[in-house]
Amino acid sequence: MLDINRILFPTDFSAVAEDAFSHAAHLAMRYDAEVYVFNVVTPQEAHEMNPMEYLPLEEADGRPGMFYMPAEDVDVKTPADEQGRVRVTYGQIESVSPAHAIIEQAKEDEVDLIVMGTHGRRGFDRLLSGSVSEEVVREAPCPVFTVLAGDEPTPGPYVDHVLAPVDLSEQSTIVADHAAELAATYDARLTLMHVVEQAAYPTVYGVDPLTPELPNVEARAREALDELAERVQPRVLDVETVTTTGYAARDIVDYVDENDVGLIVMATHGRTGLKRFVIGSVAEKVVRTAPCPVFTLRSFGRNLLLEPAGEGADEAT
Helix, strand or coil, rough: EECCCCCEEEECCHHHHHHHHHHHHHHHHHCCCCEEEEECHHHHCCCCCCCCHCCCCCCCCCCCCCEEEEEEEEECCCCCCCEEEEEEEEEEECCCCCHHHHHHHHCCEEEEEEEEECCCCCCCCCCCCCCHHHHHHHCCCEEEEEEECCCCCCEEEEEEEEHHCCCCCCCCCHHHHHHHHHHHHCCCCEEEEEEEEEECCCCHHCCCCCCCHHHHHHHHHHHHHHHHHHHHHHHHCCEEEEEEEEEEEHHHHHHHHCCCCEEEECCCCCCCHHHHHCCCHHCCCCCCCCCCCCEECCCCCCCCCCCCCCCHHHHHH
């Protein structure tokens, strides 16, 4: 079970924001969580109208430029015909940096999860631009659920297949546990995936990185994935494992395209731990290009598990 009480939903009122809200609403109804609908107005947008202008917003004490509407219960119906009542708070702030405003709001309200759409590399400096979402994923104090805009809207939350790419580092159990819980939330099957990089074979495989034996590496990876699958099996409808050799970001996205994956769950970095690699080249490319939503966890950061996820969990909370 995941511990989700408060969801921050940054929005620019676009179609991709609506797609993202369906997932926020689904999770809010499933976990009885409150949704904070949050808009950031930049100086360039100060004279533009948006739906927040029609709400009875009040100025927040001690926070210049911050306006909010107290929480109220709202009837919600998603494109998947889920219906329920969700407690919703509305807020709007003026800021020159949308990403910074989102991150600070997440810290201020101690939110458990950020759910946001992203326009990818289109629309720089807008609230849901790719550059903003990437900064939020890098710096947010909690997991981030991103929904990439496509050529046509893809209303959610239709997820029947969850993919969890893992790097077999000590944080892989936390990724697998989150993926299993989310798969259960969506009544979806789960695939655990590991890509053996062609360029290098780190010591995580238990072999000499200078003289790797590829078959041995793949066998060790399959064994490790089987152990993770056995760990999460009781919580999901179905779990399978996939081990392949190639280039992780490319192969993950290819697998998504070829297997109708509806959600990716992955860590933003594994073994490097260096600040400039905090999102990691693999996760960064997947967030930018995957045709389905991506749930990212900061390794050694906060997680949503109600109980520790095995060895190393204390370091990740």
